[in-house]
Amino acid sequence: MELEKFNYDNKIVRAFMIATVIFGLVGMLVGLLIAIQLFYPDLNFGIQYTTFGRLRPLHTNAVIFAFVGNAMYAGVYYSMQRLLKTRMFSDLLSWINFWGWQLIILAAAITLPLGITTSKEYAELEWPIDIAIALIWVVFGINMIGTILKRRERHMYVAIWFYLATFITVAVLHIVNSFEMPVTLFKSYSWYAGVQDALVQWWYGHNAVAFFLTTPFLGLMYYFLPKAANRPVYSYKLSIIHFWALIFIYIWAGPHHLLYTALPDWAQSLGVVFSVMLIAPSWGGMLNGLLTLRGAWDRVREDPVLKFMVVAVTAYGMSTFEGPMLSLKNVNAIAHFTDWIIAHVHIGGLGWNGFIIFGIFYWLVPKMWGTKLWSVKLANVHFWIGTLGIIIYALPMYVAGVLQSLNWKEFNAEGFLQYQLFLDTTIKILPMYMMRALGGGLYLIGAIMMSYNLVKTAASGSFIANEEAEAAALEKKKITGGYWHRALERKPVLFTVLTLVAILIGGVIEMVPTFLIKSNVPTIATVKPYTPLELHGRDIYIREGCVSCHTQMIRPFRSETERYGEYSKAGEFVYDHPFLWGSKRTGPDLHRVGGKYPDSWHYYHMLEPGAISQNSIMPPYPWLYEQVIDKSATAGKITALRIVGVPYEEGFEEEANTLLDEQALAISQGLMESDSIQVVPEAEIIALIAYLQRLGTDIKIKEDVLAEEN
Amino acid sequence: MYKHILRNIQDIEIWPVISLTIFFIFFVCLVLWVIKVDKKYIGKMESMPLDDGADLNSSDTLKALEK
Numbered sequence: 001m002e003l004e005k006f007n008y009d010n011k012i013v014r015a016f017m018i019a020t021v022i023f024g025l026v027g028m029l030v031g032l033l034i035a036i037q038l039f040y041p042d043l044n045f046g047i048q049y050t051t052f053g054r055l056r057p058l059h060t061n062a063v064i065f066a067f068v069g070n071a072m073y074a075g076v077y078y079s080m081q082r083l084l085k086t087r088m089f090s091d092l093l094s095w096i097n098f099w100g101w102q103l104i105i106l107a108a109a110i111t112l113p114l115g116i117t118t119s120k121e122y123a124e125l126e127w128p129i130d131i132a133i134a135l136i137w138v139v140f141g142i143n144m145i146g147t148i149l150k151r152r153e154r155h156m157y158v159a160i161w162f163y164l165a166t167f168i169t170v171a172v173l174h175i176v177n178s179f180e181m182p183v184t185l186f187k188s189y190s191w192y193a194g195v196q197d198a199l200v201q202w203w204y205g206h207n208a209v210a211f212f213l214t215t216p217f218l219g220l221m222y223y224f225l226p227k228a229a230n231r232p233v234y235s236y237k238l239s240i241i242h243f244w245a246l247i248f249i250y251i252w253a254g255p256h257h258l259l260y261t262a263l264p265d266w267a268q269s270l271g272v273v274f275s276v277m278l279i280a281p282s283w284g285g286m287l288n289g290l291l292t293l294r295g296a297w298d299r300v301r302e303d304p305v306l307k308f309m310v311v312a313v314t315a316y317g318m319s320t321f322e323g324p325m326l327s328l329k330n331v332n333a334i335a336h337f338t339d340w341i342i343a344h345v346h347i348g349g350l351g352w353n354g355f356i357i358f359g360i361f362y363w364l365v366p367k368m369w370g371t372k373l374w375s376v377k378l379a380n381v382h383f384w385i386g387t388l389g390i391i392i393y394a395l396p397m398y399v400a401g402v403l404q405s406l407n408w409k410e411f412n413a414e415g416f417l418q419y420q421l422f423l424d425t426t427i428k429i430l431p432m433y434m435m436r437a438l439g440g441g442l443y444l445i446g447a448i449m450m451s452y453n454l455v456k457t458a459a460s461g462s463f464i465a466n467e468e469a470e471a472a473a474l475e476k477k478k479i480t481g482g483y484w485h486r487a488l489e490r491k492p493v494l495f496t497v498l499t500l501v502a503i504l505i506g507g508v509i510e511m512v513p514t515f516l517i518k519s520n521v522p523t524i525a526t527v528k529p530y531t532p533l534e535l536h537g538r539d540i541y542i543r544e545g546c547v548s549c550h551t552q553m554i555r556p557f558r559s560e561t562e563r564y565g566e567y568s569k570a571g572e573f574v575y576d577h578p579f580l581w582g583s584k585r586t587g588p589d590l591h592r593v594g595g596k597y598p599d600s601w602h603y604y605h606m607l608e609p610g611a612i613s614q615n616s617i618m619p620p621y622p623w624l625y626e627q628v629i630d631k632s633a634t635a636g637k638i639t640a641l642r643i644v645g646v647p648y649e650e651g652f653e654e655e656a657n658t659l660l661d662e663q664a665l666a667i668s669q670g671l672m673e674s675d676s677i678q679v680v681p682e683a684e685i686i687a688l689i690a691y692l693q694r695l696g697t698d699i700k701i702k703e704d705v706l707a708e709e710n
Numbered sequence: 711m712y713k714h715i716l717r718n719i720q721d722i723e724i725w726p727v728i729s730l731t732i733f734f735i736f737f738v739c740l741v742l743w744v745i746k747v748d749k750k751y752i753g754k755m756e757s758m759p760l761d762d763g764a765d766l767n768s769s770d771t772l773k774a775l776e777k
Contacts, residue, residue: 079759083759157759248733485740
């Protein structure tokens, strides 16, 4: 058989690696900044673009999509060419993929601090950017499948399956979760409302973790770990089972993010069962990774690449054990909404994703520049400072999470809440927040060391832009026979379709009934759509990222109904596009805040939170008092919401601003009368107050009042 | 509109049962196949990352070939 000569494209890999390092440092730096903001609110700088609520999504997006995303592309572009013995399908598509992705990151870095956000976690970017993401993702997919089709290797190694599953699933998740109704170029409303929106969002959110942060990196593990250890994977058979079990089960587990919420019980239970089942494939994969090093453990002592990979795989094992545990309802009752979850995701983010990326990069750079690592010693220091950073980050967060939860639930002998003020439970964990920032700082220092080391390494070698290779061409003759799975691996397109079917079934069975069966979301007669002013207020709430720290979901626990009031019902959220249940309580729940305080309380509180609640860590929002709402947008908002199903009457958009003015004037006059506060009715704070005072009040309207109205 | 269509599909309850059956059969077949699969094939797949067709004299490739 004749050997064909060709070469591998290393340039595209290098480009993605540079982007990874730069955005990694930026993402971690923003993370460190917001970590410090939590105990030193002055670091919000008093301007609207740098508050915690706006920077938190910037941190998560930068780390997930810019740091881990670029690293994923780098690893996939490197390993795929070599596993398939061919150059990428199209250099042009590779570069469109690269520059397109960087432009999306740039757009995110601009829009998120400006408060342009959908508020749905890890899907905050507004609709034009969503479309760009979908297009670039398809470019990546075409390039990948094209490469598979022109391969010189008949069978697809398991890593390629993981990459394919990643492409397919992320495409489906992104498109389904991003259905939204544009209002303007930078504003849209989610197609779904309330419980349905929550279910779709966490189906997306959970599987973004699964198929963006996990499956591509398992593929990379199956390629780079054997490479670095110089021995084949422990069990290829296990990797086959690992793959199919993982993609079949993962997609079902999303509802575990919504335990004890207003989501129907059957959907919660389904989420729990599949989450527990996930231990099996996850640990199968972890053991397969660790056991690949059997007989090579002596090298782990010396080789920083292997050190990073071992800790990464161990962290994967820890978080995939912890995940199912957190999905048990009794554990979730303690952990949900606390910093325990923050610890959990950072074991995954810093440990699994971060460390496997570091390991791969320390291996790749010397290889691609034809040289040796500049300083093994510095890499070892990075390893230890990084590991220490993870521990100092995670341990205080675990303690903080458990402590906070216990404090929320503590009753005194008289049967009253021990900590009546929510703030008291937050202040108690501030020392832990400080330690966490220290841990994160150490981790960042380690990453800076790596960047320096890699630059020095590259400078000491010469870059091999096109690595020469040779392999026999794939024979065109038809191969029949073999077992069915082997045949399947020869047919990448069919394989892709089957993967799609596997992940679709779970999503469809979970979501379709929630959308179809009316009894899943019982309607409440007194729940009415928001008034135009409240709608503006709600959009300000979304813009400022209030949802980052405040939930709107009171769970049916005595400790919560005692503190906040009646627990939240599914029917209360039917007009919430998007839902704003939140996932973390750094501040108290706000679902029943309506009517709890006078308007003036909110007025003074938003101006200077510390003046109303001593030692509050909430930043002040002075710009809400200077900026005015854009009344020209009212009609568009009403129309868009009507299209997605909110029953505003035809023609309501015409008179909406009159209604808005009346309500705003009433609030500003009320403030004047009660506290001699002078404020223009159009000020944003008025709209926000209107929204906050409406929250959770609909179910308090008595039936007889309704009858009177009619 | 689409809700109306879906609601009117006859015996829609059978679908989850069908999908469970598909899952189950798929996994049984998968496990059986993995148990019975040809050792040579597994060996070839396992060594795939170690042989990337480049630098034919590199230690990676030589070691893989020695196997």
